[in-house]
Amino acid sequence: MLTHVVTYTPEEPVHDSAIEDINKEAFGPGRFTRAAYRIREGGPHDRRLSFVALNGEHVIASVRFTPIMIGITPALLLGPLAVRPAWKNKGIGRALMRTGMESARIAGHKLVILVGDEPYYAPFGFRAIPGHQIEMPAPVDPARFLACELTPRSLLNVEGKVRHASVADG
Numbered sequence: 001m002l003t004h005v006v007t008y009t010p011e012e013p014v015h016d017s018a019i020e021d022i023n024k025e026a027f028g029p030g031r032f033t034r035a036a037y038r039i040r041e042g043g044p045h046d047r048r049l050s051f052v053a054l055n056g057e058h059v060i061a062s063v064r065f066t067p068i069m070i071g072i073t074p075a076l077l078l079g080p081l082a083v084r085p086a087w088k089n090k091g092i093g094r095a096l097m098r099t100g101m102e103s104a105r106i107a108g109h110k111l112v113i114l115v116g117d118e119p120y121y122a123p124f125g126f127r128a129i130p131g132h133q134i135e136m137p138a139p140v141d142p143a144r145f146l147a148c149e150l151t152p153r154s155l156l157n158v159e160g161k162v163r164h165a166s167v168a169d170g
Contacts, residue, residue, distance in 0.1 A: 004055075006092060008099055011050040011062060018059035019052065022082045035138035036079055036115050040066050042164025049076070049103050053083070053092045060087045063096040065104060065112070069169070070134055071160020075111040076104055097124050101148070110154035113147045113162070115140050124148060133159035 011019070045064040053061035061083035065076045078100070083093045101124055104112060114121065115136075118128060126146040136145070149155050163169070 004090070006060070006087075006090075006095075007054045008051055008095060009054060011047050011052050011064070013047075015052050015059050015062070019062045019064075019082075022059065022062060022084055023080050025082075025084065035136040035140050036077060038137045039068060039077055039162055039164055043067075043166035046076075049100055049107065049109075051096050051099050051103075053087075053096055055087070060084045061092045061096055063093075063100045065100055067165035068113070068162055069160075069165050069167075070111075070113070070158050070162050071169075073111070073158045073160070074109075074165065075113055075158075076109050077162070078112050078114040079116070081116075094123075097121075101125075101150070105150045110151045111147060111149060111158065113145070115144050116146060117144065118146055121146055121148075125150075129155070135161045137162065 043066075045066040049065040051063055052059050063078070063081040065078055068075050068077045081093055081096060101112065113129070113134070114126065116126075118126065125148040127148075128143060129145050129147045134145070147155050
């Protein structure tokens with residue numbers, strides 16, 4: 001029986017295995033071929049900005065933020081955001097989004113990008129990225145390539161290839 005007590009906490013290494021299980025369940029083996037995954041392969045996500053939802057000791061959802069560079073501009077890549085099927089449509093993903101985005105803003109980040117569904121992410125400030133000024137390491141559907149400016153006009157004049165922040169521009 002599921003109890004509906006959910007707590008939100010910063011991600012810790014002890015959560016890694018459960019998060020991997022959730023992502024496997026949500027995205028399957030195809031997740032390894034996606035453009036965002038290729039960026040994440042370049043280095044770690046930022047645990048200070050990544051959160052889990054817990055029901056007791058059980059991880060039921062997570063969101064991660066990875067430091068990236070877009071050309072010479074620092075930004076964050078949001079994702080994956082995943083919720084266990086039994087816990088979907090209860091506002092848990094939205095609560096994780098609010099927590100993570102506010103933490104990123106407070107930490108001084110100016111821009112967050114992701115590949116996802118605009119109807120879901122629009123309430124958090126995400127919009128399709130106009131034109132082709134930003135290049136992902138693999139093709140993405142332009143309608144699903146979204147950005148959120150945490151500070152006004154932070155997307156202005158941003159251009160270049162997206163890579164993990166720890167990977168040298170090459």
